[in-house]
Structure formats: structure tokens, C-alpha cells
Amino acid sequence: MKKKLIAALVGNPNVGKTAIMNMLAGTKAKVGNWPGVTVERKEGKYSFRGFEITLIDLPGIYSLTSYTIEERVTRNFLLNEQYDAVVNVIDATLLGRNLYLTLELLEMGVKPILALNKIDDIKKFSINFDKLSAIFNLPVISVSAYRNTGFSELSEKIIEVGLNGINGEVFRPTYSDLLEAAISEISMIINEDEQFKKNIRWFAIKLLEGDPEITEMAKQSKVSETLSKALSRIKTEFYERKGEELSSAIPKERFLMASRIARIVIETDYSFEEKEDFRDKVDRIITTPVTGIPIFFAIMAAVFKLTFTFSSPFVKLIGHIFGETLPTMVQSLPLPETLESLINNGVLAGVGSVLSFLPILFVLYILLSILEDTGYMARAAALWDNFMRHFGLSGSSVIPLILGFGCNVPAIYATRAMRSPVHKLITMMIIPWMSCSARLAVYSVFIAAFFQNNRTLIVLSLYTIGIVMGLIFAKIVSLFLVDEGEGEFFIELPSYKFPSLKVVFNQTIIEVKDFLSKAGTIILLASLIIWALASFPAGVRYAGEHSIAGMAGKWLLPLFKPLGINDWKPVVALLFGAVAKEIVVGTMGTLYGNAEMLPTILKTTFTPASAFAYIVFVLLYIPCIATISAIYQESGSKKWVTFIAVVELAVAWITAFAFYHGIKLFAG
Amino acid sequence: MKTLLDIEEGQTVEIKEIKGGPCFKRRLAAVGIFPGSKVRVVKNAPGPIIVEVEKSRFALGRGMARRIVVR
Numbered sequence: 139m140k141k142k143l144i145a146a147l148v149g150n151p152n153v154g155k156t157a158i159m160n161m162l163a164g165t166k167a168k169v170g171n172w173p174g175v176t177v178e179r180k181e182g183k184y185s186f187r188g189f190e191i192t193l194i195d196l197p198g199i200y201s202l203t204s205y206t207i208e209e210r211v212t213r214n215f216l217l218n219e220q221y222d223a224v225v226n227v228i229d230a231t232l233l234g235r236n237l238y239l240t241l242e243l244l245e246m247g248v249k250p251i252l253a254l255n256k257i258d259d260i261k262k263f264s265i266n267f268d269k270l271s272a273i274f275n276l277p278v279i280s281v282s283a284y285r286n287t288g289f290s291e292l293s294e295k296i297i298e299v300g301l302n303g304i305n306g307e308v309f310r311p312t313y314s315d316l317l318e319a320a321i322s323e324i325s326m327i328i329n330e331d332e333q334f335k336k337n338i339r340w341f342a343i344k345l346l347e348g349d350p351e352i353t354e355m356a357k358q359s360k361v362s363e364t365l366s367k368a369l370s371r372i373k374t375e376f377y378e379r380k381g382e383e384l385s386s387a388i389p390k391e392r393f394l395m396a397s398r399i400a401r402i403v404i405e406t407d408y409s410f411e412e413k414e415d416f417r418d419k420v421d422r423i424i425t426t427p428v429t430g431i432p433i434f435f436a437i438m439a440a441v442f443k444l445t446f447t448f449s450s451p452f453v454k455l456i457g458h459i460f461g462e463t464l465p466t467m468v469q470s471l472p473l474p475e476t477l478e479s480l481i482n483n484g485v486l487a488g489v490g491s492v493l494s495f496l497p498i499l500f501v502l503y504i505l506l507s508i509l510e511d512t513g514y515m516a517r518a519a520a521l522w523d524n525f526m527r528h529f530g531l532s533g534s535s536v537i538p539l540i541l542g543f544g545c546n547v548p549a550i551y552a553t554r555a556m557r558s559p560v561h562k563l564i565t566m567m568i569i570p571w572m573s574c575s576a577r578l579a580v581y582s583v584f585i586a587a588f589f590q591n592n593r594t595l596i597v598l599s600l601y602t603i604g605i606v607m608g609l610i611f612a613k614i615v616s617l618f619l620v621d622e623g624e625g626e627f628f629i630e631l632p633s634y635k636f637p638s639l640k641v642v643f644n645q646t647i648i649e650v651k652d653f654l655s656k657a658g659t660i661i662l663l664a665s666l667i668i669w670a671l672a673s674f675p676a677g678v679r680y681a682g683e684h685s686i687a688g689m690a691g692k693w694l695l696p697l698f699k700p701l702g703i704n705d706w707k708p709v710v711a712l713l714f715g716a717v718a719k720e721i722v723v724g725t726m727g728t729l730y731g732n733a734e735m736l737p738t739i740l741k742t743t744f745t746p747a748s749a750f751a752y753i754v755f756v757l758l759y760i761p762c763i764a765t766i767s768a769i770y771q772e773s774g775s776k777k778w779v780t781f782i783a784v785v786e787l788a789v790a791w792i793t794a795f796a797f798y799h800g801i802k803l804f805a806g
Numbered sequence: 807m808k809t810l811l812d813i814e815e816g817q818t819v820e821i822k823e824i825k826g827g828p829c830f831k832r833r834l835a836a837v838g839i840f841p842g843s844k845v846r847v848v849k850n851a852p853g854p855i856i857v858e859v860e861k862s863r864f865a866l867g868r869g870m871a872r873r874i875v876v877r
Binding site for chain 1: 815816824828829830831832833835836837838840841842843848849851852853854856860861862863864865866867868869870
């Protein structure tokens, strides 16, 4: 049996932790959420020299305070979980800033392996590894996901540290006299309480910094009274003597210490550059609305165009195989009718609809990771932030929302890149109203029947209704959800760079596999349920009047009468449309018995007003099963999924009702 | 009293004071934005302001920038 080791990857955002994990664990990595929060959890296993190494990619953070959820997740993992080694991934081009986190790790008692990434990107200076290693007394190695170097050294170090630990005294950050006196005083006080004993100095520093979580913890302590008196006295004295607050003096000293160490180990010029460069101009153009918005739309248009151009032959192929080739083969087999129907209408339809998402997801993910890797995404978020704030969202919501027009499923997954859990949740709620391409299939049938002369106007109005409803809804929800300190926009704009195709490809494979294993099973299950509803009781015509689905359609019909719908068949189509919206058309084709003549048949059942109300309902009612399962997976909460489904159904009904009667009123 | 919002694009300034709670200050300090540090304003037009600190670039909301007093 292999010996097992667990190594945690810690580092600032954008340092390349995920790229390193993807290179090591390859496409075997898994993505999920940390328990209870919507922060992404990436984990990967690989074998090296007879060891099975599990890598845990902790959320990217600048500091180990408990300000953001990412910081809390990372900190709690390092404090409370079992692991054998910690790899502190460092962006070598930003050594000074990255060492800040290293110092915090050391304060906390964690002895990390320092993995310097992006060494190739350094142009004007070089880093003396021996000096860096000597200062900290920690192993230092260089890795490059881009060039695929340093990975066996890193694995060897993980094994070595995992087995023997890091021996000897490591660097311990010491602060100015005044701060050190304060730290000792607080240490003396909390020394009386068992819960602080394992890491007294760290707790003392966090208390002086005013860390909310640790301060809360101290309130329950038996020394809380002495402690709070001492803290407030020390803080006042410090302010009187230094003219600055203690809580920011500690991070400031830590930052300066990190810069000093960086200056010692960096071997050539490290002066602060003040000159304007090309990057400034590009950044300004991209993030200023007048120039940035056209560029943004051009890029998104290109993303869509490429996604659908590259994926559509594969989508068609999958549709053909699962919709025609295989069903025909099954029909030719001597099978009982029910079994044949189960295979064709249940299993194959389900698997087919799962697989038909794959080409789209695959191409879209590749393009998105390229955009992310080049550094554009952060700038697009900066561009849109002001506008989105008005609706309780943030700049980072824009990309997922735009993606929703292509397909809601990848759009939901794209919210993974969002930092604020509240903004992420609200964005997920309104993505279903971004009219996806599957809904276009439904619109086109009704347009062919009723609105031939106003095609563009109708399609445009549907897109607009979705966007407007989404923004209004976001605004309302945001009034009830409190954003934890993430209200202000703050994002790093990483350097522009050329993406590594291998990293992009691996990342895409991981995400697609993730979709298959999680969303796929739910879609298949839903297809089987729908099949059962349409096939039973035994002997009825598939999805016909006497099937459970047909009876449900009739039973629900009174609910749709106020929307101008007088036939149970379109209602059944809506039930089936919950699996995937494009099924709405197919179901009506089956029920009315003639798919080609559908537009003509619809004219006998619908009026223009009720037709418009119906497509508005299709736009706004519960998203497809794949989207629902993606929302469940990303939010990790049944409560929110139910909320979204119920609210969206209600909004769909009310809006469709308003349009039906509105149109009747004005158009007679 | 000048804040980051009053600084022209391309100029480098020293931070004098940051107004706000300890969390806000700690968060900025961790990336090198604290009294005494120097930042260069890359973009100061509608939308978030872009600053460069020790070779890193950050976009910050204008409300945040208004609380950063510079000299």
C-alpha cells in the first residue's frame, strides 16, 4: 500500500497555485465547495516515488486575517486540519508583497516550503535562492507551470518535509520595541487560558490587530476582562505615542519587513519605477467605459461566435447519434415496448441532453480560461463595477451574466471566480433569466406562427425582459442580503501574459468532468422521471392525454387560463421543458402529432397575446434541470435552489399575466 | 485634504492617512497600501481607480479611494 501524504498549497491570488496543482495532479483534480461556503475547493491526488500525495489548493489570499471568507477558510484549514506539508506558492515577480503571507504563516507556526513561480517572467533582476533559504531556514525551490519545470523537486520536498518536518529554528518575525512590549504583555495575560496555549504569540498578535474572529473567541475566555482592559489601554498609548493605530501598525511593519527581505535577496535593481508604460495605456483603454465597453462586447461576441462555431458540429453529431441513430437501432431490436421506450425516451434522451452540453462547455471553458489567464477578466470586472453596483451586484457578475445568453449552465459555473458570496448568490439567481440559446428554439416556433413581421423586435424584447427582470430582482434581493465587508470593489489586475495551453486544457478537462459527474447524474435522473410520468399508467400513449404527465397538464390548466392558454398540451410541454427548454418544442410536436406543421397548428390554440405570454413564461419560469443542478452544486444549499425555483415560477406567471392582458388591452 | 481621487493619472503620491475601520486598513496594508507607502495612480476616470503599489496593480472602488488621504 502506498504511503499517503497531504500537502496544502497557500498563496496570494494569481500566483499560479491552481496551475501548479493541475500540472501535478493533472486532470484527476476535483472541484467542489468548502463545506458550508461557496468558496471553491480544489483537490488533486498524484503518485510520486511510491507515495500518494494529495494536494489541497487553498483559496488565494493576501493575508491570514479573518476578513474575507477565503481568508477564514484558509486559516481554519491551517489551524485545525491534518496535513503533512504546506507549500507557499510565491509570485517571484512580486516577491516583496508575497513574502507578507509567508511571514504570517511563520507567525502562525506553519513552516512552509517556498515555491517560487514565474521566475521566467523576471527580467530586470534575479533572486538569490540560497540567501532566501538561509534567512527563513526554509526550503526554497523554483517551479514553472508554464515551462513544466521544478515539479519533481517540489514533490521530493513535499515527501521529505512530510516525513521529517522542517527541523531547526525558522525565521521568526520580530517587530519594533513598542509592538514587542505589547505582544509580551498580551501573551502574559492569555497564557492563563488553555485555548490560547498552543500558539500564544500568534493569538496575541491577532488580538492586537483586532482580528474579529479571535477577538470574539477571547470574549468567551476567563481572562476576557483583564484582556479587554489591557488591549484598550495599549491601543490608546500606542496611538498617543506613534500617531497611528496599532491595528494597522502591525501589518505595516510586516509589509516593510517582507520588502526588506525581498531587497536583500534580489540581486539587481529593485527601484520603484515611476515611468508610464504601455500597460498603463492599455489598462486605461480597457477599463474606461467609452472605449472599454465596445472592446468588451467585441470580445464577448467573439467568444460566443467561436463557442458555437466550434461546438455546433459536435452538438449536432451527438443529437444525431442519441436522437436518431441509436433510437433506430433500439427500435430494430425485439424488445418489449415499455423497455424500448425507457431506453429511447428515458435513457438515450437523458444521456443525449447531458452530452449535448459538453462541446459547448468545453469550448467555452477553454476560451474563458484563456481570457482569465491573459489578465482580461479582472479588467472587465473593473470596467463594469460602477454600473452593476446599482443593482446590488459587482463587476465580477458581468461575465457570468453574459455567458448566460449562450447557456446558463457554464454561466453558473463561471460564478466560481467571484469573491463575494453574496454577489455570487445574487448573480446565480438572475442568470436563468439571461435568455439562453435553447429558449431561442422555442421563440422561433412561435415567431414563425405569429410574429413573422416583427422577428427582431420580439426576440429583442424577450432578451430585454430577461435582463430588466434580472436587474430588478437583483436589486430587491440585495436589500435583504448583507454583504460581509466585500461591498467595496477591490481587485488585483494581474500582469498581462500569454496563457499556457496545457494549463488551460487541464483546467477545462477538470471542469467538464466535474459537470459530467455531478450535473450529469441529476439530468439523467430527471429524464427518467419525466419518462415515467409520460409512460404510466401502463398502456397509455407516450405523453398522451391519459399519462400522468397529460393528467398533470389538465390538472394544471386552470392555472394557465389567466395567461390565455386553453389547451393542456402546451402545459405538458412546459413540464417537460424543465429538463431542457428546447424540449418544449419537441413535446408539442409529439402531442399535436405533427412537428412540421406546428406553427400552423399553434395558430388554432394561441392568439398573438397568449403566444407572447407563453414565450415570456418559457423565458422566466424555472431554469432547466442542468442549471438547477449547477446552482445546487455551486450554492451548496437546497434552500436557495428551492427559493430560486419558487420565486422564478411566480415571477414568470405574474409577468406573463401582465403581458397577456397588457397586449390584449392595447392591441385589442 | 487631498485623497487618491484628486490625483492625476501618472502621478506618484505618498499615503498620509487611511480612514476606516481596522479591517479595512489591515486589508490594504497587506498589499502595501498604508501611511507612508507610495502609490502611483494609473487611471483616475469614471469607474474604479487603478493604482500601482510595489509593482502590483489594483483596481479600487471610488468610495474606497476617497478614504485614502495622500500628501
